[in-house]
Amino acid sequence: MKNHKQKNSDGQIQNSTEKLINHPIIKNLAVLFSQAGFELYLVGGSVRDSLLGRLHDDFDFATSATPEETLSVIRGFADNIWQVGIAFGTIGFSKAGSTLEVTTFREEKYIKDSRRPNVTFTPKIETDLSRRDFTINAMAIKLPEGIFIDPFGGLSDLAAGRLATPIDAAESFDDDPLRMLRALRFIGTLNVEPDKAVIDAIVASGDRLKIVSKERIRDELMKLLLSDQPGPAILAMVSTGLASYFLPEIEEMGALSDPSHMHKDLLKHTIQVLMNVPPDPTLRLAALLHDIGKPRTKTVEADGVHFFHHEVVGSRMAKRRLKELKFPTKTIEEVVELIEFHMRFHTYRLGWTDKAVRKYVREVGPERLPQLGTLVRADCTTQNPYLCEKYGRLLDELEARVAVLEAEEESAGIRPTIDGDEVMTFLNIKPGPTVGKILNMLLEARLEGKVTTKKEAFALTREWAKENLGFV
Ligand code: ATP
Ligand code: MG
Numbered sequence: 095m096k097n098h099k100q101k102n103s104d105g106q107i108q109n110s111t112e113k114l115i116n117h118p119i120i121k122n123l124a125v126l127f128s129q130a131g132f133e134l135y136l137v138g139g140s141v142r143d144s145l146l147g148r149l150h151d152d153f154d155f156a157t158s159a160t161p162e163e164t165l166s167v168i169r170g171f172a173d174n175i176w177q178v179g180i181a182f183g184t185i186g187f188s189k190a191g192s193t194l195e196v197t198t199f200r201e202e203k204y205i206k207d208s209r210r211p212n213v214t215f216t217p218k219i220e221t222d223l224s225r226r227d228f229t230i231n232a233m234a235i236k237l238p239e240g241i242f243i244d245p246f247g248g249l250s251d252l253a254a255g256r257l258a259t260p261i262d263a264a265e266s267f268d269d270d271p272l273r274m275l276r277a278l279r280f281i282g283t284l285n286v287e288p289d290k291a292v293i294d295a296i297v298a299s300g301d302r303l304k305i306v307s308k309e310r311i312r313d314e315l316m317k318l319l320l321s322d323q324p325g326p327a328i329l330a331m332v333s334t335g336l337a338s339y340f341l342p343e344i345e346e347m348g349a350l351s352d353p354s355h356m357h358k359d360l361l362k363h364t365i366q367v368l369m370n371v372p373p374d375p376t377l378r379l380a381a382l383l384h385d386i387g388k389p390r391t392k393t394v395e396a397d398g399v400h401f402f403h404h405e406v407v408g409s410r411m412a413k414r415r416l417k418e419l420k421f422p423t424k425t426i427e428e429v430v431e432l433i434e435f436h437m438r439f440h441t442y443r444l445g446w447t448d449k450a451v452r453k454y455v456r457e458v459g460p461e462r463l464p465q466l467g468t469l470v471r472a473d474c475t476t477q478n479p480y481l482c483e484k485y486g487r488l489l490d491e492l493e494a495r496v497a498v499l500e501a502e503e504e505s506a507g508i509r510p511t512i513d514g515d516e517v518m519t520f521l522n523i524k525p526g527p528t529v530g531k532i533l534n535m536l537l538e539a540r541l542e543g544k545v546t547t548k549k550e551a552f553a554l555t556r557e558w559a560k561e562n563l564g565f566v
Contacts (some may be wrong), residue, residue: 096465097556105547110144110145110146110147110383111141111144111145111240111242111287112240112340112363113144113149114134114136114140114141114144114149114235115235115237115238115240116157117153118277118451119153119189119190119192119194120136120153121155121238122171123155123168123171123189123237123240124237124238124291126167126171126270126384127157127159127167127237128170128226128237128238130159130163130167132157132163132164132167133156133157133158133219133236134155134156134157134159134196134237134241135156135157135219135234135235135237136153136155136222136234136237136412137154137155137156137222137233137234137235137237138154138155138226138231139152139231139234139550140152140154141234141235142230142231142233142248142252142284143339143490145233145252145376146252146284149328151191151192152192152193152194152195153192153194153195153362154194154195154197155194155195155196155197155237156196156197156198156199156200156219157196157199157221157233158198158199158217158555159187159196159198160198160215161180161183161184161198164185164196164198165177165185168185168187168196171189172187172189172194173189173190174187174188174465174540175187179195179392181199181202181213182197182213183197183198183200183215184196184197184198184215185197187530190225191474197214198215199216199218199219199221199222199392200213200214200216200222200225200451201213201214201216201221201222201225202225202269203214203292204268204269204270206524207305207307207412208307209270209271209272209305209310211269211270213425214216219234219243220243220245223243223246223260224245224246224260224261225244226260227259227266227273227276227277228248228251228257228258228259228260228273228276228277228280229246229247229251229259229260229271230248230251230252230257230280230284231248231260232244232245232246232248232260233248233249237435238382241291242465243516245260246258246260246517251286252284252286255284255285255286255287256286256287256289257277257280257281257284257286257287257288257289257292257326258288258289258292259273259291259292259295262291263291263292263294263295264291264294264298264299266295266523267295267296267299267302268299268302271299271303271306272306272310273400274295274296274299274300274302274303274336275303275306275310275311275314275315275336276314277296278314278318278327278330278331278336279314279317279318279321279327279478280328281323281327281330282317282318282319282320282321282322282323282324282327283317283318283321283327283456285322287550288330293330293334296330296334296335296336296565297335299333299335300334300336300339301339303336303339304339308340308418308419308420308505309420311340311377311419312419312420312421315340315341315419316375316447318331319368319373319375319378319379319382320373320378321373321484322370322374322540324365324369324378325365325366325368325369327363328344328361328365328368328382329365331344332344332345332348332361335427340550341415341560343383343386343415344361344364344382344386346386346389347360347361347364347385347386347388348360348361349389360389363382363385363475364381364385366380366475366555367381367384367469367472367473367475368381370376370471370472370475371468371469372468374465374494375425375426375456376428376429376432376465377432377465377468378415379425379429379464380428380469381431381432381469382435382447383408383411383412383415383416384405384408384432384433384436384469384473385404386402386408386411386415387401387403387404387405387406387407387409387410387411387433388401388404388408388410390404390407390411391403391407392402404437405433405434405435405437406434408433409430409431409433409434412426412433413428413430415424416429416430418518428465431458431459431462432462432465432466432469434457435457435462436466436470437467438454438457438458439454439470439488439489439492442488442489442492443488446492448495448499448537448556449541449542450542451492451495451496452499452538453502453538454492454496455461455496455499456534459493460499460500461491463496467489470485470489471485471489474486503541507513508536509537509540510533510540511536511540511545511546511547511550511551512536512548512551512552512555513533514529514533516548516552517532517533517536517555518550519554520555520556521559528563532555532558532559533555533560535558536551536554536555537550539554539561
């Protein structure tokens with residue numbers, strides 16, 4: 095007979111999972127499988143998250159049916175079916191905007207040096223649950239009855255905020271090293287703390303990451319960065335040494351000490367900036383990498399510690415790293431520019447003329463300015479609230495001036511007096527960055543009232559070409 099406590103916790107489970115098992119799509123699917131004589135269980139993230147009071151739009155199921163049998167059950171029910179995972183037992187489909195995946199109970203045998211296991215099907219849900227990465231992901235709900243199945247104590251781990259593996263952690267991570275990154279991600283998304291065996295296994299098995307594709311590493315890194323708590327996850331990534339296998343620059347930051355105590359702990363500062371920016375991929379990546387140039391540019395001089403041009407060095411380092419991790423070109427460009435320009439604003443307090451403000455807008459690009467403003471505001475992590483407030487006010491002022499200048503230019507419809515084609519014909523040059531530079535120079539001259547006619551524009555172009563290109 096169950097004791098009172100057990101009854102209570104059963105009641106709580108029922109409440110938490112009720113919404114899930116009463117979801118119309120899940121209910122209908124459960125009826126179809128049971129009519130066909132197959133077992134069906136909800137598994138994975140949707141079970142875990144329902145216990146945390148979060149409802150998903152994508153659902154994972156485990157079944158006793160073979161993939162072919164699953165196909166015959168869902169035909170007529172599913173809106174769209176995809177079979178890319180069929181060799182591994184998975185049939186995916188969509189229904190009324192939700193994504194569902196049904197996988198035949200699996201058993202996995204890993205071969206050294208490959209993340210791809212030999213998959214065999216098994217008649218028992220318990221065997222299937224034992225191959226899963228963490229105890230909190232190894233719970234199941236039997237449908238349609240709603241019986242809760244938890245052979246590895248996932249529920250109590252979830253309640254205790256504990257991340258543990260169903261089998262020996264070292265063996266599990268050796269089998270599939272991606273699980274180490276998933277562990278870090280769950281620190282960020284679920285606010286759980288890995289138990290000692292998990293940490294020890296990450297420390298011991300870090301170099302196994304070499305068998306994981308860059309794309310998978312990238313995707314996990316992004317999930318981690320976009321999570322609610324990326325800070326503790328990044329700290330764990332550095333303290334376990336895992337960062338050194340795919341983001342050594344972050345590891346280097348952890349090691350930087352600063353005798354001036356101006357940047358007491360670069361990694362801590364970075365993490366604070368990361369948590370200060372909203373969960374947007376470009377901003378989170380830029381926040382993570384904005385100071386990676388510091389360890390390599392650090393100099394100690396009579397007047398203190400300097401990191402001259404760390405933003406330029408850092409933007410180059412970021413470009414290399416993001417390329418290596420196969421990020422899309424557009425993301426790389428955006429992140430690199432944010433890093434390169436993140437120090438630019440700091441000379442503003444010395445006083446910028448309208449010309450200097452226009453140059454800033456032109457170089458950064460008007461479309462990138464709001465993101466740069468967010469990053470620069472987030473970068474102020476001093477304990478002194480007065481200082482951040484002052485920076486904030488200055489930045490507000492700069493942004494207001496940008497808006498006024500843009501409105502003036504817009505209403506005046508100001509363009510360079512001659513266009514790109516005219517410049518190219520005049521100098522007999524091909525399209526390229528030089529043409530852009532000349533047009534910018536001509537626009538600047540026009541805004542300052544130095545040039546009003548085409549004749550004057552050509553004369554200025556000739557002068558510029560003589561000086562910068564060495565010909566007339
Ligand atoms: P979310 O969908 O919120 O990202 P999730 O836990 O559902 O989190 P999925 O990648 O959708 O993650 O995987 C579904 C389930 O499959 C997991 O909960 C886990 O049980 C199992 N799983 C996924 N990846 C692995 C892996 N690399 N090793 C072992 N089990 C895994
Ligand atoms: Mg999932």
